[in-house]
Amino acid sequence: MDAITFLYMLLQSLIHYLQSVGDVWDEETLWRMEEHAKHLERKRIQLEREVEELDVRQSGEAWGDLLRFALQPWQVWAVAGLPVLLLGLYIFWMKRNDEAENSSEEYEEDQVLGNDLRWLLERIQWPVQDLQGGCEWAIRLMDNYTVYFGHVLSDSFYPVLQRAIGVGSAFEGWSPREQDVVYRVLIPMTPPRGHSFHLELDSAEHRHVRNFRVRVQLECTCSKEQQAEKMLCFLHHPEEELGENQDLSLLDTLCTNSYLDVHKTARWFYQLVRAVWPALPQSHSWHLTLLPSRRSCQIKVTNGEASFRIEVLFGVRRGYSDVFVSSQTREALTLSTTWPEAYNVAEVKFFKYIARQAPPDSLHLRCLQLFSRVQLGFGFSTYMVKTIVMHLLNTIPVSQWRRRYFLRRLGDINVNLRSCLEEKCLNHFIIGNRNLPQEISLPLDISSAEPPNLFHHLAQDPASHSQAMSEYQDLQHRLARLLLNGH
Incomplete structure (x- = not known):
């Protein structure tokens, strides 16, 4: 068997193999790949033996022609590059397998999240108007x-x-x-x-x-x-x-x-x-x-x-x-x-800026809507909750406010509220904020000022702070009932 025949068989084998693999590779596919590699290795050994036999049987001229033919550079590199090709196929398979698993996990997460959030989002009553x-x-x-x-x-x-x-x-x-x-x-x-x-x-x-x-x-x-x-x-x-x-x-x-x-x-x-x-x-x-x-x-x-x-x-x-x-x-x-x-004009411009940057399925407003409604009746004003959300919107990429991250962002709001209560400090969002979008124009004394503390009263009055922490615990119970029971 000559080198052309061998190379043809090699290419046919690879083509047939890739066609049989398709787009989804599993452990059985990997086993088949290894078997093909062994088969090709046997073909290589067989070719070497045939060349040796030709060396004994044929004359110098015939051997020289075959040697020159057999050692054409592209054919030598084709045979020598086989292990590299197989290694590349293996790495490609591993990557595709990981992507398939991740995609499957994300799909399952979206399915679970969709089931868990459907009732929750339905209960976030958007204004009738x-x-x-x-x-x-x-x-x-x-x-x-x-x-x-x-x-x-x-x-x-x-x-x-x-x-x-x-x-x-x-x-x-x-x-x-x-x-x-x-x-x-x-x-x-x-x-x-x-x-x-x-x-x-x-x-x-x-x-x-x-x-x-x-x-x-x-x-x-x-x-x-x-x-x-x-x-x-x-x-x-x-x-x-x-x-x-x-x-x-x-x-x-x-x-x-x-x-x-x-x-x-x-x-x-x-x-x-x-x-x-x-x-x-x-x-x-x-x-x-x-x-x-x-x-x-x-x-x-x-x-x-x-x-x-x-x-x-x-x-x-x-x-x-x-x-x-x-x-x-x-x-x-x-x-x-x-x-x-x-600062309400500047705040409206900030939300419009976020709306232009956010993906179509962003739920940042739903997060704000839900948390604002849950905390009604407690000592936390709607403006305080909005301030926390604005700080988060200014630090967390808008791509991470999509539906699949809804519960995480609710958790972020909750954690930030607790942290601010414990530290008795919630900085104003506009005053002293040098990371606002450029389209928001502030007087120099505002942009360079020390941000006022919206929780200043908690720092001044220990009784108010104790009451706020108690109300926060009650808020947690209400939020937990909403998330667990759907009402």
């Missing part, structure tokens, strides 16, 4: 209001109302409520003609809160351009002339001791909302109800089939950043001239 649709409806209503506000206030000296910005949980893509979702919006205000706003940080003793006052200052309007608008300068015209020919300044309407008053601003805005409502297209098929509030404007709009509850906050932007001083209530006793610093 479509959040995205509700957010769009609320913004559309506020946009219509803004157009009419511009017409009504064009010649006045009240704050200039800008387009509303959606803030809060609904605009972040989740809600702690199953029904009666609150759509919260923030309306930025800029000073009217002849006025300027100056933000003054309240030098309070509490480092964990940052409160401001908005000082309103009159500006000279004696320039030719402003005189062409037939506006009298509040600084350089006699009060009698101003009173007869021009509306009152902002200092005389919505301020207390030269500072913008939240309560007065809210009452003024209520009057605007009521007065403008009949002109809006929504008024033809919807009914407007004004709800009581001192530091915001809360309205409810219904049409018999649907209902939307909207809370309007007012704010003054800090420079060109995503941080405002706002009318929102932070503490029980907040003075009417106090405007707490608000």
Whole structure:
């Protein structure tokens, strides 16, 4: 048998073998591979013997031709490379086998996880209303209001109302409520003609809160351009002339001791909302109800089939950043001239950034929704839970918030809550965080500040800390019942 015949048989054998193996290799396949290797080794030995016999029988010329033929480089390397080929096939088989086992384990894990989580995810009651649709409806209503506000206030000296910005949980893509979702919006205000706003940080003793006052200052309007608008300068015209020919300044309407008053601003805005409502297209098929509030404007709009509850906050932007001083209530006793610093616009932008990066099956909002609902009734605010989740979203890759990691991420939230309680420390997410997405703009004093501790009260009051740890244990029992019993 010559070398060509042997090489042909070798290739045919390998081809036949690979066809018989297919895509799934097991221990029997490995045994067959070894048998083929032994068979090929026997063929190699047989070839060597035949060459030796030819060396004895044939003449020098014939032997020289056969030797030159038998030792063609590609044939020598083909035979010599056989062990390497077999080793490669073996390594390939082991890798495929491992991948098949891992794939099988992942499939089984997905099956088990799917069975275990189906009932759990079904019990995470998502708001009855479509959040995205509700957010769009609320913004559309506020946009219509803004157009009419511009017409009504064009010649006045009240704050200039800008387009509303959606803030809060609904605009972040989740809600702690199953029904009666609150759509919260923030309306930025800029000073009217002849006025300027100056933000003054309240030098309070509490480092964990940052409160401001908005000082309103009159500006000279004696320039030719402003005189062409037939506006009298509040600084350089006699009060009698101003009173007869021009509306009152902002200092005389919505301020207390030269500072913008939240309560007065809210009452003024209520009057605007009521007065403008009949002109809006929504008024033809919807009914407007004004709800009581001192530091915001809360309205409810219904049409018999649907209902939307909207809370309007007012704010003054800090420079060109995503941080405002706002009318929102932070503490029980907040003075009417106090405007707490608000980070809800930056937080909404963070959740939108995560939504763009996350895979379609990400359950980070479901995790937040479930844990927020489980802890209702305990001393942990929804904002504290959201802060923990935001910290985790900023450190754990978004790819690991998919369905298969749901229970792990719930465990992370739980572990972080316990750790923060034990250490009596939960750092604010926005203040002092230098790892935020670049699209979130912060004032320099915010990005470089020491993050305030949201659990400062636990560090100051041992009794509060003991109560918090006790409530955490109760929370664990409730969470365990949910996970084990499905209710």
